[in-house]
Amino acid sequence: MIGQQIDATRELKAAVKILFARWTLALPTAFSSLAIAGLVFFVIGAVVVSALAAILMGGRGAGLAAISAGASTVAFAFVAIVLISTAAHALVLAAAHDAWAGRDPDYGAAFRLTLARFPALLVAAFATAMMYAIPVALSFLLIGIPLLFVLGYFLMYVRAAIVIDGEDGLTAIATSFRIASSRSGPSLVAFGGIIAAFIVGRMVDAVTIHLPVIGLFTAFFVGGATAAYIALVEVRFYELLRREPVTETALRIP
Numbered sequence: 001m002i003g004q005q006i007d008a009t010r011e012l013k014a015a016v017k018i019l020f021a022r023w024t025l026a027l028p029t030a031f032s033s034l035a036i037a038g039l040v041f042f043v044i045g046a047v048v049v050s051a052l053a054a055i056l057m058g059g060r061g062a063g064l065a066a067i068s069a070g071a072s073t074v075a076f077a078f079v080a081i082v083l084i085s086t087a088a089h090a091l092v093l094a095a096a097h098d099a100w101a102g103r104d105p106d107y108g109a110a111f112r113l114t115l116a117r118f119p120a121l122l123v124a125a126f127a128t129a130m131m132y133a134i135p136v137a138l139s140f141l142l143i144g145i146p147l148l149f150v151l152g153y154f155l156m157y158v159r160a161a162i163v164i165d166g167e168d169g170l171t172a173i174a175t176s177f178r179i180a181s182s183r184s185g186p187s188l189v190a191f192g193g194i195i196a197a198f199i200v201g202r203m204v205d206a207v208t209i210h211l212p213v214i215g216l217f218t219a220f221f222v223g224g225a226t227a228a229y230i231a232l233v234e235v236r237f238y239e240l241l242r243r244e245p246v247t248e249t250a251l252r253i254p
Contacts, residue, residue: 029223161175
């Protein structure tokens with residue numbers, strides 16, 4: 001399997017076709033995108049508006065006090081966003097495995113698998129967040145921006161390794177680095193497809209997010225489809241570049 005030739009561009013196009021044919025794959029991430037947009041708009045947005053109002057009426061000191069008071073609310077919203085997005089993406093990853101194998105997604109089994117894999121996913125999320133800390137800090141100097149892309153490339157298979165093969169969070173990170181470095185050709189094409197889908201989705205969101213109703217609907221449809229496409233690509237390339245073909249494997253559901 002390691003020596004097989006992969007038409008990476010064809011696989012990216014096939015992911016689009018599968019997403020259209022099995023559009024329900026976008027529903028978990030669509031609902032999560034809608035929930036996240038609501039949290040950003042109504043919770044975090046409320047804190048920002050309160051801080052601005054306090055600055056206008058009471059000066060900088062009042063604004064800092066308002067921000068301090070809303071810090072716990074923002075922290076809660078951030079944790080909720082991480083949990084929601086992690087669960088939704090894992091659910092789509094499990095369902096995408098069925099779709100690539102030519103089966104109708106079994107969402108009941110995918111949900112049970114997500115619950116079983118969730119602790120490992122959170123460990124991986126925490127570990128990768130620590131790894132991103134330095135590039136994010138350096139991004140203010142523009143040095144960290146390329147590092148963010150490089151790190152994202154090497155971590156692109158982490159969630160698939162956890163959901164599909166049941167690896168723990170730290171082992172999945174090592175697996176992702178190994179596959180991305182040893183199979184760089186198709187992995188670079190896959191990463192390019194992921195980045196392109198992400199950019200298109202974010203551009204559409206940026207245009208509509210300030211519109212109260214339209215922005216939420218856009219987050220639902222575009223956010224859901226974008227995340228589902230990314231999940232399809234992650235699963236497909238992970239399964240192609242690891243040891244076994246997708247059509248000959250089955251998820252090990254506890």
